[in-house]
Amino acid sequence: MDSFRTDYKADGTVDKHRIQGPIGDETSYDLLGAYAQHETDLTDRFKLFIGDRYTYAQADVGRYENSVSGEATSYGDDWQNFVANARLLYDLDKAGDFKLFGGVSQGFRAPNSSDLSRLDIARSGEQETASTNLDPEKFINHEIGMKARSGGFTGTLSYFYTAISDLIVRQPTGRIIDGDAEVTKANAGDGFVHGVEFGGAYEFNVNWSVFGNITWLEGEADAYPNSDKKSQLEPLSKIQPIVGTGGIRWTNDSKTIWTELVVTAADKADKLSTANLSDTQRILPGGIPGYTLLGLRGGWQVTQNVIFLASLENLLNEAYRVHGSGSNEPGFGASLTIKVTL
Numbered sequence: 491m492d493s494f495r496t497d498y499k500a501d502g503t504v505d506k507h508r509i510q511g512p513i514g515d516e517t518s519y520d521l522l523g524a525y526a527q528h529e530t531d532l533t534d535r536f537k538l539f540i541g542d543r544y545t546y547a548q549a550d551v552g553r554y555e556n557s558v559s560g561e562a563t564s565y566g567d568d569w570q571n572f573v574a575n576a577r578l579l580y581d582l583d584k585a586g587d588f589k590l591f592g593g594v595s596q597g598f599r600a601p602n603s604s605d606l607s608r609l610d611i612a613r614s615g616e617q618e619t620a621s622t623n624l625d626p627e628k629f630i631n632h633e634i635g636m637k638a639r640s641g642g643f644t645g646t647l648s649y650f651y652t653a654i655s656d657l658i659v660r661q662p663t664g665r666i667i668d669g670d671a672e673v674t675k676a677n678a679g680d681g682f683v684h685g686v687e688f689g690g691a692y693e694f695n696v697n698w699s700v701f702g703n704i705t706w707l708e709g710e711a712d713a714y715p716n717s718d719k720k721s722q723l724e725p726l727s728k729i730q731p732i733v734g735t736g737g738i739r740w741t742n743d744s745k746t747i748w749t750e751l752v753v754t755a756a757d758k759a760d761k762l763s764t765a766n767l768s769d770t771q772r773i774l775p776g777g778i779p780g781y782t783l784l785g786l787r788g789g790w791q792v793t794q795n796v797i798f799l800a801s802l803e804n805l806l807n808e809a810y811r812v813h814g815s816g817s818n819e820p821g822f823g824a825s826l827t828i829k830v831t832l
Contacts, residue, residue, distance in 0.1 A: 514607030516552025535581040547600035557619035597629030617670040645690030681711025702736030728814030749788035759813035772816035781810035
């Protein structure tokens, strides 16, 4: 991948041709993964799922700008990892309508091209430079929950807790570049995120049903609120507030035509880290306001291979922004889609 950048003076003339753009020039990134899973019945009601995943990642940066010397430097490295997961499923009744589940799983993320070779504005008033001494992030997730089916009702309730280690976070260097504080990535964050999710649906009859889900998240991780290189535990950056979706759906007797009215609501996102508070380009002072969206969607299965889909989004034409996105979402909109499968 080629990446380039040219800086201009206030009068529009060229100031400097930089060695790279937002990421290193002549950069490539390769990923290889393999996954295996085994399912076994421990008893008539107990099932065990065991899985394993192998990941190989390789990064090659042809040219990046060394922030100290200003010279072009190359970099290459690779990482590989095995992660495993185990999950138990228990039927509380013979019919299998009520189930308990739980599991533990590992996660792995190798540093990407941006982590390794970025040269760009990070947040308001910060300039991020390359960091080529990064290790992968590691995660261990624990989950427990229940699934239920009774009459026309189906639902799932679950809780999860994820421990985070070697989180790649921006860390101040103490240097100033073009009036901005220099930051660079480091494996300097440990933390956690946990949450609860509930989803359910109820069919009144063959034509009418209601559905909904709600998610709550909370997390903390080490962060660097100022330039003195001292970390402190803060809310996890850009973590989503409580978000819920609900709706009512109608289908014809043959299930070939359907329409649904959907409401999505998000609470105010005001659990902010110091970095979020200073990132005024993406996050408004005091947090991102909550919002409520109303949409109308429908579809028609014309044949086995042809489906017409239509939607009216944001019927109330509400101005809103998804937390951490940095951009305002569109107002009222309409779409028509034809899906053909062969």
